[in-house]
Amino acid sequence: MLAAIEELGFVRNEAARALRKGSGRTLGVLVEDIANPYFTDVARGAEAALNEGGFDVLWCTSDGSPEKERRCVDFLEEQGVSGLIVTPVGLDARRIGRLRAHGIAVVLVDRKVPGAGASSVGVDHVEGGRLAAEHLTALGRHDLAVVTVEPETPPLRQRRAGALRALTRAGHAPPLTIAETALTTAAGRSAAQRLMDFGTLPDGILCANDLMAIGVVNELVRGGVKIPQEVAVVGYDDIAPAATAVVPLTTVRQPRRDLGRIATELALTGVEGKNVVLNPELVVRESAS
Amino acid sequence: MLAAIEELGFVRNEAARALRKGSGRTLGVLVEDIANPYFTDVARGAEAALNEGGFDVLWCTSDGSPEKERRCVDFLEEQGVSGLIVTPVGLDARRIGRLRAHGIAVVLVDRKVPGAGASSVGVDHVEGGRLAAEHLTALGRHDLAVVTVEPETPPLRQRRAGALRALTRAGHAPPLTIAETALTTAAGRSAAQRLMDFGTLPDGILCANDLMAIGVVNELVRGGVKIPQEVAVVGYDDIAPAATAVVPLTTVRQPRRDLGRIATELALTGVEGKNVVLNPELVVRESAS
DNA sequence: CCCGTTCCGTGAATCGTTTCAAGGTCCCTA
DNA sequence: TAGGGACCTTGAAACGATTCACGGAACGGG
Numbered sequence A, B: 001m002l003a004a005i006e007e008l009g010f011v012r013n014e015a016a017r018a019l020r021k022g023s024g025r026t027l028g029v030l031v032e033d034i035a036n037p038y039f040t041d042v043a044r045g046a047e048a049a050l051n052e053g054g055f056d057v058l059w060c061t062s063d064g065s066p067e068k069e070r071r072c073v074d075f076l077e078e079q080g081v082s083g084l085i086v087t088p089v090g091l092d093a094r095r096i097g098r099l100r101a102h103g104i105a106v107v108l109v110d111r112k113v114p115g116a117g118a119s120s121v122g123v124d125h126v127e128g129g130r131l132a133a134e135h136l137t138a139l140g141r142h143d144l145a146v147v148t149v150e151p152e153t154p155p156l157r158q159r160r161a162g163a164l165r166a167l168t169r170a171g172h173a174p175p176l177t178i179a180e181t182a183l184t185t186a187a188g189r190s191a192a193q194r195l196m197d198f199g200t201l202p203d204g205i206l207c208a209n210d211l212m213a214i215g216v217v218n219e220l221v222r223g224g225v226k227i228p229q230e231v232a233v234v235g236y237d238d239i240a241p242a243a244t245a246v247v248p249l250t251t252v253r254q255p256r257r258d259l260g261r262i263a264t265e266l267a268l269t270g271v272e273g274k275n276v277v278l279n280p281e282l283v284v285r286e287s288a289s
Numbered sequence C: 001c002c003c004g005t006t007c008c009g010t011g012a013a014t015c016g017t018t019t020c021a022a023g024g025t026c027c028c029t030a
Numbered sequence D: 001t002a003g004g005g006a007c008c009t010t011g012a013a014a015c016g017a018t019t020c021a022c023g024g025a026a027c028g029g030g
Helices: A003-008 A014-021 A037-052 A066-079 A094-101 A125-138 A154-169 A185-197 A210-222 A256-268 B002-009 B016-023 B037-051 B066-077 B093-102 B125-138 B154-169 B185-197 B211-221 B258-269
Strands: A025-029 A056-061 A083-086 A105-109 A119-123 A143-147 A174-182 A202-209 A232-234 A252-254 A274-276 A281-283 B026-031 B056-061 B083-086 B105-109 B119-123 B144-149 B176-180 B206-209 B232-234 B252-253 B275-278 B280-283
Touching: A014 A125, A014 B016, A025 A037, A025 A066, A025 A256, A037 A056, A037 A256, A056 A066, A056 B056, A066 A083, A066 A094, A083 A256, A083 B093, A083 B206, A094 B083, A105 A256, A119 A125, A119 A210, A119 A256, A125 A154, A125 A202, A125 A252, A125 A281, A143 A154, A143 A210, A174 A185, A174 A256, A185 A210, A185 A274, A185 B037, A202 A210, A202 B144, A210 B154, A252 B066, A256 A274, A256 B280, A274 B211, B026 B037, B026 B252, B037 B056, B037 B258, B056 B066, B056 B252, B066 B083, B093 B105, B105 B154, B119 B258, B125 B154, B125 B206, B125 B232, B125 B252, B125 B280, B144 B154, B144 B185, B258 B275
Parallel strands: A025 A056, A025 A083, A083 A105, A105 A119, A119 A274, A143 A174, A143 A202, A202 A232, B026 B056, B026 B083, B083 B105, B105 B119, B119 B275, B144 B176, B144 B206, B206 B232
Antiparallel strands: A252 A281, B252 B280
16 A cells, blocks of 8 residues: 555645644744854754654744845745744734634744743843853953944844853953954954054954954954963854864854754643753864863 | 735635646755755846746755755655756766656756756857867966866766867876865875975966865965966866955856856756856966966 | 454545636626 | 527536545454
8 A cells, every 4th residue: 555655756745734633744844044054953953853843944034134134934824834934123012812713823043022822942142242251351352342233123122131141340441343244254354354454453352253253353363463372262152164164263152953842842732832942062173262 | 805815914825726737836956056056046047037927936955965856856856846956966867857757857967977868058168178178278387287176076077078188189198186085175185285395386277167276376375485486276166255366366157147047948848858068167267378 | 153343445624826717797789 | 578698697517635434355253
């Protein structure tokens, strides 16, 4: 029988199954940027957990655009996903409520939407910022700079707040802040250039994420600055390229796969209103040691 | 009426539509590695073209595993996609034939499967290898090394063949070949280490892709080697990080978005047996100039 | 040996959308 | 005014997997 099925090339029609059952055996994962290793790792974690549960993944990318996010959410809803894991960009409580009313479990990753009642999974960024800042001060670096982006997303704001609090509590002067327009390597290079143009360099730099930190390191190395001897650089995320950068990056690791895995579990079990917070971890490599 | 639809939160049931129409308004894109910027760019090109046609994308990742590729193809077939764009890993002519028999247009990207009758889109890698090699010899570099991976995929073999042919035709000695086990930055670092351990460095290095080239550059810079003065390095792909590397990378650009766009057009129009070959382009940056 | 219970297999109804057909209405023309 | 044509509305069938109900058969116990 099974041999015959194989022989004839029969494939079950998932559309019919989904129609009959009301919703499919798929789950939607909507991330901001498919090219960012951070999101691909979260997605991998989610996928692994889903396959274990016999589910399949529908990926979508919002590219940071609320309008595209809307289109993706519409698409996923039409496809009849039974859950949605999302890093919201412009998603509001009303839309989330509608999704949940249609029986779709919504789990927010690394961001919260007040009043939506959806579950969320995040990382304690205040703690992450503290870890990064205290590591630099423990190395004896007191003249710090922060490289970030404008406008800041909530997680970035929290990291910076955590770092600032740790610094002021230790009696240090508030660091110089450089704001770029994107969380990219190119933006990091530009920030480092601006710092070098000032004439005197800080002896420690906190970057909003690893991509920027790699840009900062590249530009400084190129300018003949010794890392970490003259300037120590700390990133955030611990994406794969961090370990293989010219100067391997000291960074704050986010448990990205766990983020994806736990988000999946919440979505599959349909738990509502649960907020899971994971702890970041300092990874010391050469760029700040 | 439309206002009422909006008010009640009505969403069309795509499962029912797909069931009635026999196949949905989606197209599957199955790539090898979602974390590789090469594939994300191809995917973006495909997505842009698809959205114009009113189609949506179902992404999948095979992670280079034939077994996972099979699962993804099964999934996409069950979902009733009307076309499939794929970088085949273990997909054979028989399976492709079955897909086509089920009315699914199959387009192969950057690889061919003999006897499958599917359309394909690729880049002239022999020409790409020639461009890279001739650029190095034009710079007066004669003592070359090639950093590649073992086993080589067909595109890699073609690049290397193109480079070798250009070198022998110009009367140069065949280059030293270093084979690593993965096309990653870490593998590139390892290759550079092996080269430095040999005692005498080549004055030009051809890398199988940009990720490896970045690793090679990082390790050499770290070892105090001047690039490009002492060693010139050429990559392949022109992924985004190539431009922002410590030493911006000279590389061979593949028209990745065009690859995705053309593959989509072939899939949507259902053209069969057409093989499109695009031309690569040398991008000169600092690492070899 | 007969009756009851359980198990298996068959058949029909269902999901929401699309498509096709039939019936009805309105307008234009002869 | 009557007839015909075109257009719109309304209704029903179909897509394929699932689920439920019903009937038949087999087995076990009284």
